Amino acid sequence: MDISSMGWYILDKDNNPVRCNTMEEKIEYDKTYPTRKILGRTHIGEQRISTVFLGLEHGHGYDKHVLWETMIFGGDNDQYQERYNSHDKAMRGHEEIVINIVMGKTYCNDDDKWKGEK
Secondary structure (H helix, E strand, C coil): CECCCCCEEEECCCCCEEECCEHHHHHHHHHHCCCCCEEEEEEECCEEEEEEECCECCCCCCCCCCCEEEEEECHHHCCCEEEECCHHHHHHHHHHHHHHHHCCEEEECCCCEEEEEC
């Protein structure tokens, strides 16, 4: 099945996105490298911070290669997410979110910022 117009990607050996031409190509990649899409998983109290390679373009025509995401599950920051357009930015983003949570900060949607200690 030709999926070249759908925005599905895999990663090359240097973690650069490569557009898939067929669904078979995407399925084979996922079978061959099942853990490659997981960049980070960190548990802090009841919060789980997960950073992954999504494989599907989430830029919606505004940003190119928005293919990575960090999301928090549980706790005060439940469902908070950030998306990135490179592997390196996703790794840094994961680390920054972990640091904010360790410092006791919570995300404030009203201000679009991390707020001080609890």
